[in-house]
């Protein structure tokens with residue numbers, strides 16, 4: 282009997298078991314962006330076949346889109362080709378396409394949930410590792426490779442080995458100034474970037490239930506950075522409330538039926554997981570990373586671990602990582618000068634993230650040394666920023682809001698952090714060169730990013746709340 286929610290959703294989508302092999306899994310939703318879809322379309326063309334369920338496939342460019350002057354032709358030739366190719370492919374194969382400047386455009390992992398396309402109980406895939414984000418809606422969502430994208434286009438199914446299940450409970454209440462991003466960075470600092478490899482993670486516990494939908498999306502987004510195949514949260518009243526009335530959400534009688542089903546989507550009280558871990562919310566403080574993977578994080582008041590705490594086998598790579606960042610073992614990061622601040626990405630480019638950022642900078646001024654890129658995750662977020670008057674607060678504090686896209690999360694468009702510069706970034710990866718060749722990234726929450734933007738140095742955001 283299926284007793285975990287993961288089993289329930291997965292098992293109800295299995296079309297057939299291949300003996301001693303993978304399972305053929307039905308996929309409810311396929312998202313495509315410009316980076317990982319061209320070869321899949323090419324393969325379909327070569328085989329002379331059409332998409333099996335085109336109505337379930339949604340395409341939008343996000344990685345290569347510039348975050349300014351989107352009404353002008355894209356200057357970078359590679360980016361232009363990528364974005365144009367996606368538009369042509371979507372048209373040829375009769376797929377839904379939210380092109381640049383379409384009010385529905387934005388980062389896929391922001392758009393899917395906010396348009397009501399990602400729903401509880403669904404299986405959702407995309408040629409993108411952060412597809413785990415959609416798990417926040419109570420879905421089984423995971424990233425796939427380009428050949429698998431082609432498989433889903435052709436058959437609406439995919440061959441997959443079923444991952445093991447893990448539950449991570451965060452009990453108790455988060456302290457003020459501590460966010461979903463800090464939970465994720467905390468978990469990775471404890472479990473490392475391979476701590477959940479081979480697992481699908483269900484997040485549970487009071488602190489997770491207390492998160493807003495935006496916070497849950499942030500937490501699930503970072504599952505992949507712990508090595509997990511995906512992460513999700515059982516849907517509840519907050520989920521239903523969030524989805525209700527959204528463009529592609531079920532309506533009328535269909536809505537009632539859907540909610541009735543969604544209410545059954547929870548792990549049984551006696552559910553058994555392959556692994557279960559519990560953490561206390563009160564142990565988490567605002568987090569910052571100091572190294573070149575998202576697991577190298579610490580509480581903002583802590584010091585970078587001393588070299589003798591690192592196992593011998595890891596010492597060389599540890600020092601290399603700190604060398605790249607320009608940090609020393611044992612160093613505290615508070616007070617370190619910052620050059621760039623990036624608010625955005627599928628991790629923290631939602632309305633709540635802009636509200637959080639604005640709550641810190643309200644009535645203050647951006648530090649002169651800081652270049653700040655504030656990039657909404659979608660046009661919908663961009664509109665909401667204006668409706669709520671956050672744009673005024675941000676502009677008065679010396680900030681400018683850009684147009685939606687992945688932006689400085691990865692160096693695939695014009696928004697690159699220059700070599701040697703230090704960025705406090707709300708994105709999800711701090712790998713060498715991730716934000717630009719030689720760029721140095723400190724991952725943090727929108728509150729911590731805002732605190733750095735105002736003071737020009739790494740600052741504990743709790744010292745600025747209500748200040």
Ligand SMILES: CC(C)[C@H](C(=O)O)[C@@H](O)C(=O)O
Pocket residue numbers: 316317344408409410411424691
């Ligand atoms: C370009 C894409 C394949 C990649 C991913 O899969 O995650 C990107 O979105 C990223 O964040 O590194």
Ligand code: SF4
Pocket residue numbers: 343344388390409411626627628686687690691708709
């Ligand atoms: S915002 Fe960053 S992490 Fe998210 S899809 Fe774009 S590049 Fe990947």
